[in-house]
Amino acid sequence: MESYLCIPDLQIPFEHDRALEFICYLKKHYKIKNENMICLGDETDGYFGSLFKKDPDSIYSARTEIEQTIETMKRWYAQFPLMKVAISNHGLRWQRRATDCEIPSMLMRKYEEWIQAPEGWKWQKHWVIEGSKERFMVEHGDDWGGGAHVQMALHNGMSTIAGHHHSKAVIEHFTTNNKRMWACYSGCLIDFEQFAFNYGRKHPKKPVIGATVIIDGGKMPVFVPF
Numbered sequence: 001m002e003s004y005l006c007i008p009d010l011q012i013p014f015e016h017d018r019a020l021e022f023i024c025y026l027k028k029h030y031k032i033k034n035e036n037m038i039c040l041g042d043e044t045d046g047y048f049g050s051l052f053k054k055d056p057d058s059i060y061s062a063r064t065e066i067e068q069t070i071e072t073m074k075r076w077y078a079q080f081p082l083m084k085v086a087i088s089n090h091g092l093r094w095q096r097r098a099t100d101c102e103i104p105s106m107l108m109r110k111y112e113e114w115i116q117a118p119e120g121w122k123w124q125k126h127w128v129i130e131g132s133k134e135r136f137m138v139e140h141g142d143d144w145g146g147g148a149h150v151q152m153a154l155h156n157g158m159s160t161i162a163g164h165h166h167s168k169a170v171i172e173h174f175t176t177n178n179k180r181m182w183a184c185y186s187g188c189l190i191d192f193e194q195f196a197f198n199y200g201r202k203h204p205k206k207p208v209i210g211a212t213v214i215i216d217g218g219k220m221p222v223f224v225p226f
Contacts, residue, residue, distance in 0.1 A: 002132060004214040005032040006221075008163040008186040009042035011090060012076075013060075013068040014196045016209060019189040022226055023211060024079055030213050032173055033178040034082045038127065039165030041088025041140030043076075044069050044115060047196050049093030051100060055195045068113070073115050084127050088140035088164070091123070130160070131218020140164050141185070142166045149183035150174060161186060161212060161221060165204035169212075172183045186212040 005027055005183055010019055027037070048054065048062035060068065069226065085091075091111055097110050112123065127138040137153075141162025144152050153160040161184040169187035173180070187208035200206070210225040 001182070001215065001217040002036060002128060003030045003032055003216075004036045004038055004131070004218070005030065006138065006161055006186055006212040006214065007039045007043075007189065008097075008211060009040065009088075009090075009166060009188040009190060010083070011042050011045035011188075011190050011196065012072045013065060014045050014047070014191055014194040015072070016189050016191045016226065020075060020079065022189070026211060026213060026224060027080075030215070032213070034080070037080050037083050038138055039083050039085040040161065041086040042090040042139065042144075042163060042188075043088075044073070044090060045196055046090050046093030049097045051097065052199075055198060057195060059195070070114075070116055073105060073117070073164075077116075077118050077121070083122070084129075084138065085121060085123045086126045086127065086138055086163070087123050088138040089142040108116070126156075129218060131214070133217030134159060134219045136160060136182075136214065136218050138162075149185050153181050153183040159183065159218070159221075161214070163188065166190060166207040167203070169208040169210055169225070171221050171223060181223055184212060184223075186210075186223065187225075189226070203213060 021120050052091050054176045079212050085134035136159040137156045146165045159182045166187050166188040168185035170185045187210045192207050214221045
């Protein structure tokens with residue numbers, strides 16, 4: 001049956017150094033078609049686009065972070081010509097920074113333009129995937145709290161997969177009065193040793209590294225740890 005590969009938060013250029021290799025392996029192993037590649041958002045970090053205070057020991061400037069982001073993204077484009085991407089909070093960081101500075105959108109380059117995305121990469125807030133056995137929804141999940149995966153699916157009225165919450169790789173199947181659904185968080189593919197994640201050093205739960213493959217025509221999400 002057709003399968004789908006869901007890539008959780010990369011936050012390039014702070015991604016795990018073998019993230020691309022890992023995703024290429026999963027695509028080949030599970031025989032994922034190009035059109036069934038999905039990114040759960042936060043594909044880039046936009047560290048200097050955030051409104052938070054910056055680490056004085058940063059190895060990047062705003063310019064060099066953007067340059068490295070573009071170079072890394074080009075390697076992902078080369079491997080995956082088609083990608084459905086969930087719009088996410090990190091992808092909107094520079095836009096929000098501009099809004100905070102009262103810069104009108106007509107003066108800003110589009111996100112897809114400055115990261116030099118190919119035509120085959122498309123962004124939406126929500127994606128409804130029509131599996132042969134079950135339809136499911138893809139979103140980033142930043143509108144919800146960390147334990148709200150079931151509520152997310154109930155709100156959407158269909159099985160749902162999200163990223164955003166790095167420390168959660170959760171799959172839960174449940175049945176309502178008239179429907180069976182699943183809800184899933186997919187961990188992340190970040191490099192937790194990077195300075196960009198210093199904010200999480202004292203959190204009791206650390207990032208769960210891996211990705212999710214949805215098999216059997218959309219019926220079965222499977223988390224694959226790195």
